Amino acid sequence: MTQSSFSFDWAYAWGGPVGECRFKSQSADFIVEEILPxxxxxxxxxxxxxxxxxxxxxxxxxxxxxxxxxxxxxxxxxxxxxxxxxxxxxxxxxxxxxxxxxxxxxxxxxxxxxxxxxxxxxxxxxxxLKGNQFIVTLRDLTGERAEVDARLKEIAEKGVPNYYGEQRFGHQGVNVDRAIGMFTGELRARKNKRSIYLSAARSWLYNRILSERVQDGSWLTYQQGDVPGFQDSGSLILRDHDEELRARIESGAVSLTVPLWGKGELLSGEVVQERESAIAAEYPELCQGLEAEGLKQERKAVRLIPADFNSQWLDDSTLQLTFTLPKGCFATAVLRELMLCREESRQEEGRQEESLDKTDNEMGVEGMAVENSAQ
The missing domain is CATH 3.30.2350.20 (TruD, catalytic domain)
Structure with a gap:
């Protein structure tokens, strides 16, 4: 199996990339430092x-x-x-x-x-972890500089969809298919691989549901049955969904959430629950497999606003970005809204799996806890 049968064509929030660039053409182009809590x-x-x-x-x-x-x-x-x-x-x-x-x-x-x-x-x-600090250098940029700067401003102010990055899914996305094989018994996976495949399946479903809301423009707008939460603390707000809270959602202080699939009832209700259930029902093998593995229903914030977000043009075609993200969030989710990043091909599939960014935790601890009132 060399290519996944699942689609990874997630919807863009702000109209798609405004140009192309080279990404990770040298090691110093991607610098990450962990922040302990x-x-x-x-x-x-x-x-x-x-x-x-x-x-x-x-x-x-x-x-x-x-x-x-x-x-x-x-x-x-x-x-x-x-x-x-x-x-x-x-x-x-x-x-x-x-x-x-x-x-x-x-x-x-x-x-x-x-x-x-x-x-x-x-x-x-x-x-x-509390989060990660990034210094990213993008080279050989194409596109109008004014458009790039405008998109950078949009990302800094409004954020981006909090998608899981492509490294979560393995070489050409095959880890989701391997999860299916593991669920059906066609594939026997070692313990360390099982967590990788489970994570890929759960993350793909999350991205799929989030992409639907990005596609129709509702990912930043409260709907009946939505479950708001906090990106940094990972807590949910299950009541007091008043106008003040909705204003905080609009401002980015609070985010909406979508499911990380597992056993149990969806925490959402009404229109939102109906929609989430309908999308999940399209992929019964993934849902049933995750439930059988004992994972529980959790939720994850849909909006990612990079902290301390700064940009600097090093020359006419080289842009350096610095920003901080909470744990569980991917720099590639930020970059994809700006540029189509061309990364050097990784020849060895095994190395791609080894490079999975597990900063966003092992299964079962990456979702949000419950808070009964707004903070």
Whole structure:
């Protein structure tokens, strides 16, 4: 299987890209740094390391770290995988009870190095991030500069649809088909692959439902039965849907949400629930498979407004963007509303799967919790 049978042609919010560009033509064109939701305590049984890597996948770095520290691979953890195609700075912990810590500055090579080393009392668990900071350089841009600047302003003020990025779905999107094969018993997947395929299936359904609302222009407009929520905290508002709340939705302070599919009743109601159910019913194998795997109904914000969003023209055809996104959000969702980004072809399908950005958490913890009133 070399190409998915599922469509990945999601609707654009602002009329489609205003030009084309080269993306990730060199590692320094895509720089990502994780933001922890806490400060390492400086004491405890866990080494806590900020490691910069270039051209390497996260699991490989974790294995190298375990060998250097003299611990089992299971003693090393991280919050999420990062794309190997770029420069990424991410946190790792290594459990070292009773062990003397080595000289961490000696851990490194041509493609990775330790930027910061301290101690902490707990392991770094999957999804334990506040967000990510990005520095993205786009080269050989086409299109009118005035149109590019106007679109940048639109993105900064109104945001973009909070789609899952293409790396979530594997090489040419085949991970959704593999999820179907896993659900039907035609494919036996190892434990680490199962979570990848489940994530791909659930994310595709989310994108599909969101795309419908983007297509008809309702993704920013409250409808009867909608479930608003907060992008940063991940909490939902299940009551007090008054005019003040609707104004906050219009302003971007609060977002509407669509389902991350699983067992249980949809939290939406009326018109919205009817529509979500109708779309999901078109893909019974995906829905039934996710439910059988024990995933529960959750929801995810539909609007993504990048924080600290800035742009700088380095020359007439080179644009550099800096912005911060909450965990669970993809830089490619921002870029697709601006440019058609041409990325160097990735020849090895396995490497594409390894580069899945799991910053948005393992299954079951990426949805929103429930708040009974507005905040």
């Amino acid at each position: 806490f400060e390492p305590s400086g004491e405890g049984e866990h080494a806590c390391l900020l490691i910069e890597k270039e051209g390497e996948n996260t699991d490989w770095i974790a294995g190298q770290l375990a060998r250097f520290a003299g611990v089992k691979r299971s003693a090393v953890s991280y919050a999420g995988r990062k794309d190997r195609h770029g420069i990424t700075r991410q946190w790792f912990t290594a459990w070292m009870p009773g062990k003397e810590h080595p000289d961490w500055s000696a851990f490194g090579g041509e493609t990775f190095k330790v930027l910061q080393a301290t101690k902490h009392g707990k392991k770094l668990r999957t999804g334990a």
